[in-house]
Amino acid sequence: MALKPKISLRQTQRLSLTPTLRQSLNILALPMTELITAIHDEAAENPMLKLETQHEGTFSGGRSAYDVATETVATTVSLGESLHQQITLMRLDDVVRSIAFYLIGDLDENGYLTSDTDDTVKALGLERSIVERAISAIQSCDPPGVGAKNLTECIFLQMIEAGIDDERARLIAKHLDLIAAEDWPILLRKTQLSEVEVHELVTLVRGLTPFPAARFWQEERPGSPEIRIERDASGQHRVALTSGMVPEITIDVDLLTRSKKEPGAREFAARCQARADSLISAVRFRNKTLLRISNLIVRHQHPFFSGRADHLIPLTRAEIAHQLSLHASTVGRAMAGKYLEWSGLVYPLSFFTSSTLGAESGLRTSAYSAQQMIRRLVERETADTILSDEKIVKKLNADGVDITRRTVAKYRGCMNIPSSFERRRQMTARRTRPGSPGSVNFVKQ
The missing domain is CATH 1.10.10 (Arc Repressor Mutant, subunit A)
Incomplete structure (x- = not known):
């Protein structure tokens, strides 16, 4: 029986990683000093952007926001910056490169990828192979082990980097529990490797690290605080964004009006206005998200901010995401590299969340x-x-x-x-x- 060809129409909804969405996610993940640089870089290319320096805020001890920034600004390359630089130099499709940049924001402080591949595929409406190629690009970067989803994969990636063949690396990485227990007879039986091979591989594994991003902890200096916690006369805590550092962004209305009157400049002005609107919207979303997260942290960690400095109530990023109706990766991006000042000390936002x-x-x-x-x-x-x-x-x-x-x-x-x-x-x-x-x-x- 011959099959007759049929033509059917099917309507589906897909969320693509548009330039606007990508910019919003990138802005959300930027620490303050990198945000300021990004704003000035865009203003240098976009004549419709107008930057105004805000009144300088003051911190505990009478220090200005500028003083705090110059004292605490990081002088070394962060993990995110390092990965961006390496991926930029790779020969990748534009879409794969964009997804790789996107996924860098889902790395935790140890260098592990916290987002699930299936969730990323579903959220962005992309083919799984594209997302997997982006993950592979991150995992090929330095430090070895970065981008792993768990300890087994982290050790496996480091063994591959050390020159161990794929098969033996998988065999050993799969049995890390036996290595920790020093159960050599069972390890020999399950891997079917010789004693000499097992000894060499175990010696190698013991020299590897479960924290591939550890050197970035050691090199990183505290960043500029963008959240300030103060206690008012009634004893209530107030959360505010620090001012005086990030310039206020507006559109040059006069220039826009004049440009629209010139036929040859209308199209260019429209493109510049769209870019300016996108940046302003992204910065506003970033500020709003930071304030929401910080307010929740202050409410949840009330004992800490009330003087019990050694007491933190358990709080995870997943719980923050649930309470604020945000995606967990959005919370992770918003908290990464962000700091708050309280009682003269600067704390990373991640300090207030823990296992x-x-x-x-x-x-x-x-x-x-x-x-x-x-x-x-x-x-x-x-x-x-x-x-x-x-x-x-x-x-x-x-x-x-x-x-x-x-x-x-x-x-x-x-x-x-x-x-x-x-x-x-x-x-x-x-x-x-x-x-x-x-x-x-x-x-x-």
């Missing part, structure tokens, strides 16, 4: 609060009461903190606190170290 402990038991503790509890336990130690990680776990569990020994070890490492063995050795050395002639040794008990 949560004890979610399953219902007793939630922020990772930051747990770290401070560990620090206080260690600070109270004496030479005879050094706490092992296991003992720290038991004390925290008794206080209602659901935490494992591995997590304690991880947090201890983040705070540069040595192991119990090393702390005992250091304290013993201080007690037995001979003093200089005529001096007296004091032992802190």
Whole structure:
């Protein structure tokens, strides 16, 4: 039976990454200093843009906004800037390059890609192969491991960069749990590799990092605060954007009016006006989003802003997104590289969000609060009461903190606190170290 050809019409809705949408997302992700540069660059090319310097705001201690910026502005290239520069030099299709730039905004501070590929494909209405090529472009950048979706992929990418073939790299990266447990017999059986190969690969893995963007933490200096938190006479906290740094953007109405009267300039003026309107809209959206997120943070972290500086209530970016009816990636872009000033100190917005402990038991503790509890336990130690990680776990569990020994070890490492063995050795050395002639040794008990 022959099939007759049929012609049918189907209407679908697709969200494409238009230049306007791309600009809005890029502006949202820019830190203050990069935003100022972007505004001035656009004004240099667009005669319809009119920039006006705002009145300079003041910060705690009488410092001007300009002073704070010059003291805190980052002098090194950020992870985002580095990736932008590398991708710009790649031979990619324009669409793939645009998606790669878009996805850079979805990287967390460790360099991991937080957005789901399926969600990105659905949101942008693109073919999956295009999104995957953009992800591959990011993953081919330096530092090795950047753009990974999880630890397994992060280690795999670093092994490939180190020259390990694809098959063996996948075998080892898939069994990181066995390496951590040092279960060599099972690892040998599951990988079917020789002892020599396993030894070489495990030695390599132990020299790799689960935090590919770590060097950018070490190089990055605090940025300029764009949010200021103040307490009014009634004790309420007020959230405001800092002024005096970002110029006010308007359209030069006089020039626009004159241009429309000249036939040869009308089309050019219309294009410039559209670009100016797009930039103004993007900056307004950025400011509005920052204020909404900051207000929510201040309400949620009320104990912190009320003087309990070591206490943070668990708060995730997903929770912020849900409460503000925003996409999680929008919240991530808005918070990346943004800072607020409170009581004379500058904090990154990401400081107020953290992973949560004890979610399953219902007793939630922020990772930051747990770290401070560990620090206080260690600070109270004496030479005879050094706490092992296991003992720290038991004390925290008794206080209602659901935490494992591995997590304690991880947090201890983040705070540069040595192991119990090393702390005992250091304290013993201080007690037995001979003093200089005529001096007296004091032992802190």
